[in-house]
Amino acid sequence: MTDYFSQIPHPALAAIIIIAIFPLIKLSGLVETYRQDHHDAFHYGLTLFSVVFIGIEVGLAIGLLSHLLFSYRQFATPQLLTTLSQTTASPQQTALFCQILGALNFMHSTALLAQLMEQVDAVDVTLLVIDGHQLTALDTTAMSRLEPVLRHYQQQGIRCYIDHVSPTVSQKLAQHAIGQLLSNDPAFISTFRPINTATSHH
Incomplete structure (x- = not known):
């Protein structure tokens, strides 16, 4: 123009x-x-x-x-990022991050929990974080199967989180016995607080 x-x-x-x-x-x-x-x-x-x-x-x-x-x-001219001089890093705990994609119901909850237990038992896990950002639905059967697994891990000293859940899933968890299990530990205070972010961990 x-x-x-x-x-x-x-x-x-x-x-x-x-x-x-x-x-x-x-x-x-x-x-x-x-x-x-x-x-x-x-x-x-x-x-x-x-x-x-x-x-x-x-x-x-x-x-x-x-x-x-x-x-x-x-x-x-790429730059190589290396460790800083006179610094050391050591892991304090082994964390396992996993994400549930879709709905967790009675049809596939057994297979999913088997995969979860296999991953936890494969390494010395001290922190388990389940990202529920993509968890669209959760039924009573799945929660009843998940509760003893988390209780077992809790007795072993493994801290468990279920985070980034929707308000609907959060309400179901709070009304189930699993909600009482998680609420007994101060580490789970943020479990039922919906977080509207796209952050996910695999």
């Missing part, structure tokens, strides 16, 4: 462009960007300078080209 701009008087065209781009320019954002990443701030400032003093089309092209060249340079 550059050809149509030539028919508009230059002062009017300049006023239109300034009014259009002025809300998009935030100098405070440049300062914040500089604090987070100096390279992004450099490209931001270069693009702004080029647009103001050279032209919109050329300025945007310069900003885009500089960003592409810098990104290519970063990809061409």
Whole structure:
């Protein structure tokens, strides 16, 4: 549409462009960007300078080209992340994260619990986290089969969590005996608190 701009008087065209781009320019954002990443701030400032003093089309092209060249340079020279000097890390506990996809009912609860017990028995687990974000439904039979398993793990000193559950599943758990089992341990306070996030652990 550059050809149509030539028919508009230059002062009017300049006023239109300034009014259009002025809300998009935030100098405070440049300062914040500089604090987070100096390279992004450099490209931001270069693009702004080029647009103001050279032209919109050329300025945007310069900003885009500089960003592409810098990104290519970063990809061409990868950095290896290693351990920091004079630091040590040691695991305090073995955690097992699992997620139930779909409904947990009497039809497949036995097979699912068998898989869960196999995973727990394979390693020395001290923390079991069951992510219920994708758990769409839960019936009484499944809860009755899950309760003795969690009670057994609790007696072995394994801390168990059922987290990210929907309000419906949360209400069913609270009304069942499994809810009383989990509520006896302060570690399960957050079990029945619905968390509306997409975070999942496998």
